[in-house]
Amino acid sequence: MAVDWTDRGIVLAVRSHGENDAIATLLTEKQGRHAGLVKGGAGRKFRAILQAGNLVQAEWRARLEGHLGNFSIEALQAYGGGILNDRLALAGMSSLCAMIDATLPEREPHPQTFAAALVLLSHLGDPLWHAHYVRWELALLREMGYGLDLRSCAATGTTENLAFVSPRSGRAVSRAGAGPYRERLLVLPEFLKDDTTDDDVPPPGDVRAGLVLTGYFFERSIFAPHHQELPQARSRFLDLLGR
Amino acid sequence: MAGPEIEALIRQIAKLPGLGPRSARRIALALIKKRTLLLDPLVQAMTSAANTVRVCSACGNFDSTDPCAICCDPRRDPKIVCVVEDVADLWAMERASVFRGRYHVSGGLLSPLSGVGPEDLKIDKLLERVRRDGVAEVILALAATVDGQTTSHYVAERLQTTGVAVSGLAHGMPVGGELDYLDDGTISAALRARRPVT
Numbered sequence: 001m002a003v004d005w006t007d008r009g010i011v012l013a014v015r016s017h018g019e020n021d022a023i024a025t026l027l028t029e030k031q032g033r034h035a036g037l038v039k040g041g042a043g044r045k046f047r048a049i050l051q052a053g054n055l056v057q058a059e060w061r062a063r064l065e066g067h068l069g070n071f072s073i074e075a076l077q078a079y080g081g082g083i084l085n086d087r088l089a090l091a092g093m094s095s096l097c098a099m100i101d102a103t104l105p106e107r108e109p110h111p112q113t114f115a116a117a118l119v120l121l122s123h124l125g126d127p128l129w130h131a132h133y134v135r136w137e138l139a140l141l142r143e144m145g146y147g148l149d150l151r152s153c154a155a156t157g158t159t160e161n162l163a164f165v166s167p168r169s170g171r172a173v174s175r176a177g178a179g180p181y182r183e184r185l186l187v188l189p190e191f192l193k194d195d196t197t198d199d200d201v202p203p204p205g206d207v208r209a210g211l212v213l214t215g216y217f218f219e220r221s222i223f224a225p226h227h228q229e230l231p232q233a234r235s236r237f238l239d240l241l242g243r
Numbered sequence: 244m245a246g247p248e249i250e251a252l253i254r255q256i257a258k259l260p261g262l263g264p265r266s267a268r269r270i271a272l273a274l275i276k277k278r279t280l281l282l283d284p285l286v287q288a289m290t291s292a293a294n295t296v297r298v299c300s301a302c303g304n305f306d307s308t309d310p311c312a313i314c315c316d317p318r319r320d321p322k323i324v325c326v327v328e329d330v331a332d333l334w335a336m337e338r339a340s341v342f343r344g345r346y347h348v349s350g351g352l353l354s355p356l357s358g359v360g361p362e363d364l365k366i367d368k369l370l371e372r373v374r375r376d377g378v379a380e381v382i383l384a385l386a387a388t389v390d391g392q393t394t395s396h397y398v399a400e401r402l403q404t405t406g407v408a409v410s411g412l413a414h415g416m417p418v419g420g421e422l423d424y425l426d427d428g429t430i431s432a433a434l435r436a437r438r439p440v441t
Binding site: 084 | 260261358360387388389392393396397400411414426427428429430431432435436
């Protein structure tokens with residue numbers, strides 16, 4: 001008996017399959033990261049729809065649950081079209097898609113990650129976008145089971161003057177608690193010090209420090225055990241933020 | 244059914260883009276039936292192309308001479324270089340007959356999601372060409388896709404050190420396009436790239 005479902009999904013990656021078809025990977029709301037064959041996906045009709053970061057309505061159909069299956073895709077919102085000339089926003093969007101594609105397991109629902117990614121995509125180009133992206137990566141780490149504890153100092157228990165993160169435990173460390181280990185600790189940027197959303201745009205250096213922080217834990221906990229590196233798209237985003 | 248030579252011919256034709264085994268059989272049959280009209284001239288044309296066509300060492304175009312006819316044409320402005328992804332795009336630009344400069348075929352697009360990096364493209368060669376030939380303007384005629392524009396931004400950044408003027412093709416409404424039939428992304432790009440009407 002055939003299986004099928006219909007769901008909203010964010011296009012993460014598309015690769016050609018034969019001359020005319022494509023295999024699209026989507027992050028769907030209820031089914032999680034899911035791939036499927038799009039008949040004619042490499043053609044002109046789907047070229048604009050199957051762009052990373054676009055929101056689509058997808059119907060997936062397969063004969064058996066474990067099969068690749070076929071997608072019928074309809075465009076809902078093209079987020080990339082408006083930011084093609086904004087290199088930083090474009091790099092950020094590519095990084096977002098690449099990180100989801102590289103970290104989330106297939107066919108496992110992550111509705112919160114989907115919802116947060118959708119909010120980020122709908123605010124591409126906003127001045128606070130980069131700070132929110134770093135917070136989103138922290139949430140993604142938490143979703144994967146490697147959340148950081150930035151509420152209090154791992155050494156002294158204080159909630160004041162938190163300035164570092166221990167690369168070993170992933171817990172915050174205060175200036176006083178850092179002691180002689182300061183050089184070995186990761187920098188905790190100001191805008192990540194509590195869960196409240198600040199309306200002030202953090203300086204690019206802080207955003208970069210935030211990405212270095214999350215990147216360290218992604219690499220250590222998720223990519224290195226699989227002998228993989230952080231996605232190129234994320235490295236490019238980090239590189240652009242440093243300029 | 245058919246002899247090994249015909250089967251081999253069908254197999255080779257079926258490998259061509261847009262053709263499957265059924266079309267390949269029809270084409271093979273037509274070639275064999277019309278030997279003097281189709282098969283012999285085709286063999287001749289293919290042999291000639293195989294012997295003479297090469298990649299232009301300057302721009303990456305295909306031609307029987309190196310440098311290609313476009314790079315050798317004295318009527319074309321060598322100070323303006325248009326960067327395209329593929330030779331098919333170069334031919335598309337030539338069909339439009341609006342560009343009178345020279346080309347540079349990048350050989351693909353950066354695709355961080357697919358792992359295609361700068362080392363896979365001919366960007367260093369472009370930089371070398373810009374410096375050597377004193378190019379005044381580089382036009383980036385790459386696809387209006389995420390990968391195409393990521394490549395455009397990357398090439399523009401690399402070209403900054405040379406001081407050359409860099410421009411890109413406009414994105415927006417196609418000629419003959421109606422708003423009702425356009426996708427959201429195109430409308431969004433067109434709106435952002437609006438210009439005063441005089």
